[in-house]
Amino acid sequence: QKEVEQNSGPLSVPEGAIASLNCTYSDRGSQSFFWYRQYSGKSPELIMFIYSNGDKEDGRFTAQLNKASQYVSLLIRDSQPSDSATYLCAVNGEAGRRALTFGSGTRLQVQP
């Protein structure tokens, strides 16, 4: 059973701070990793994807992947109240498979 684990939170950070969201996955053959943002009652919105070990930066977001530790994280710099949402980690399996396995999400609250 492939699992993706996230701390449910809430993670509360003050406005302007760095929010750090973490995710672990059980399938060592996983190839690709995604972060989605989901506002309450809305659909998942893709914000970052990463395929190789290391860091990937896009604006205020940095995704970090460590395949040896089966760990992926998302850093949000200069957090804004509008970043308050649930952040979903999603993982693809081995090559050729496209089904995403989602974690339960971490709820982020950015305090003004």
Add this chain to the structure above:
Amino acid sequence: EPEVTQTPSHQVTQMGQEVILRCVPISNHLYFYWYRQILGQKVEFLVSFYNNEISEKSEIFDDQFSVERPDGSNFTLKIRSTKLEDSAMYFCASSDLRDRATSYNEQFFGPGTRLTVL
């Protein structure tokens, strides 16, 4: 910016009735997906579809479910005889064909259809 659209936004049905949920994927995408999210739970994969056939499906996607691409733009999910436990948000997603041999594919989700089975 192109986006996935879904209709209806909310569907209420009686247990045992058939429902069809509709999706229009992003126009140049070739892979299509259905996911569902029961209230307060994880997003769960149901099925993926490529080249007019199912490429993967989960244990949830049993004989009560079917998918179809009836024309060049629509992608549908049919539930033949709905049960109370089918009540959920159903999301359609699509991705383009970056490389069929890998799993590198960014999936973009539609706004969802809320299905309520009474």
